[in-house]
Amino acid sequence: xxxERNLADRVARRRRAALAGHRGDAATARALFADDDASVRxxxxxxxxxxxxxxxxxxxxxxxxxxxxxxARAAEIVAALGADPARIxxxxxxxxxxxxxxxxxxxxxxxxxxxxxxxxAGAVGRLSRLVTExxxxxxxEAAVAALGAIGDPDGLPAVLAATTDKPAVRRxxxxxxxxxxxxxxxxxxxxxSTDRDWQVRQAAEDLxxxxx
Numbered sequence: 104x105x106x107e108r109n110l111a112d113r114v115a116r117r118r119r120a121a122l123a124g125h126r127g128d129a130a131t132a133r134a135l136f137a138d139d140d141a142s143v144r145x146x147x148x149x150x151x152x153x154x155x156x157x158x159x160x161x162x163x164x165x166x167x168x169x170x171x172x173x174x175a176r177a178a179e180i181v182a183a184l185g186a187d188p189a190r191i192x193x194x195x196x197x198x199x200x201x202x203x204x205x206x207x208x209x210x211x212x213x214x215x216x217x218x219x220x221x222x223x224a225g226a227v228g229r230l231s232r233l234v235t236e237x238x239x240x241x242x243x244e245a246a247v248a249a250l251g252a253i254g255d256p257d258g259l260p261a262v263l264a265a266t267t268d269k270p271a272v273r274r275x276x277x278x279x280x281x282x283x284x285x286x287x288x289x290x291x292x293x294x295x296s297t298d299r300d301w302q303v304r305q306a307a308e309d310l311x312x313x314x315x
Contacts, residue, residue, distance in 0.1 A: 116143045124150030136161065141170035148173065152180050162195050171205040178208070182215035201229045206239040213242060217249025227253060231261035243268060244275045251279025259283050266291045270300040277306040 116135060120143055123131040132150035135143055148165050151157040157180070165177035181195050197219070200212035213233060216226045226249075233246035247265040250258035262283070265276035277295045280288050295307035 113140045113143060116140065117146045120146040120150050123147070124153035127154050129154040129156035132156070141168070141172050144168065144170070145173045145176040148176055148180065152183070159194060166195065166197075166200065171203070171208045174200060174203065174205075175208045175211040178212045178215040182218035197223060198225055198229060201226075201233060206237075206242050209233065209237070210239070210242045210245045213245035213249050217245075217252035222253045222255065227255045227258045231258055234261040234265050240269050240272055244272045247272060247276045247279050251275075251281060254282035256283070259287070263287055263291055266295060270303060273298065273300065273303045274306050277303060277310065281310055 116138060117140075120132060120135040120138075123129070123135070124146075129151065132147050132154055133156065135147040136151060138144050138147065144165070148157075148161065151161055162177055162181060165173050166181070168174050168177070178197055178200055181197060197212050197216050200208055201216065203209050203212065213230060216223060216230060219226070230246045230249050230253075234243050234250065237243055237246070243265065247262055250262050262276050262279045265272050265279070267273070268276065273295070277292065280291060292307045292311050295303050296311065298304050298307070
């Protein structure tokens with residue numbers, strides 16, 4: 104019974120945090136950002152962003168939160184804010200989350216790294232290592248997609264390596280070749296055009312020019 108009451112209380116607090124964001128109630132969102140429940144903190148963080156009262160210290164704290172769900176939510180918000188100093192994202196680094204112990208956090212941080220413009224210094228190298236070294240295919244998929252979004256030539260070797268990975272990663276890798284050119288890219292697209300996975304073949308066909 105006590106457990107049910109505690110759950111109901113958490114759900115109510117999380118709802119209050121969400122409503123605070125939609126109502127522009129920054130004071131309530133800020134109070135709930137200090138909650139002892141991670142789901143409430145994550146929701147309150149999003150509410151602070153929605154109200155426009157998000158501070159660099161809030162995101163810095165959330166990026167280092169003890170709970171992976173809060174860290175992942177913070178990475179999403181950093182990506183959404185972009186690199187406009189007025190929106191406080193430029194000074195915040197996602198690189199530590201690319202080394203997170205939780206694969207789900209690394210996956211979100213990889214995606215978020217691809218959304219930043221310009222890309223964070225050091226991101227291409229770290230993303231390339233994730234593509235070639237990380238055990239989780241979802242992380243590799245997110246990282247190779249981020250490399251394609253960034254389009255830095257230094258990321259091309261990792262993208263090419265990913266074209267021989269699992270089917271979902273191969274498909275992302277082929278799509279990630281879009282900003283790149285050269286004989287290696289052409290060869291990878293040629294191989295992908297006969298891949299055993301139809302989605303990989305389709306991705307390659309979409310990228311190849313009509314004259315190929």
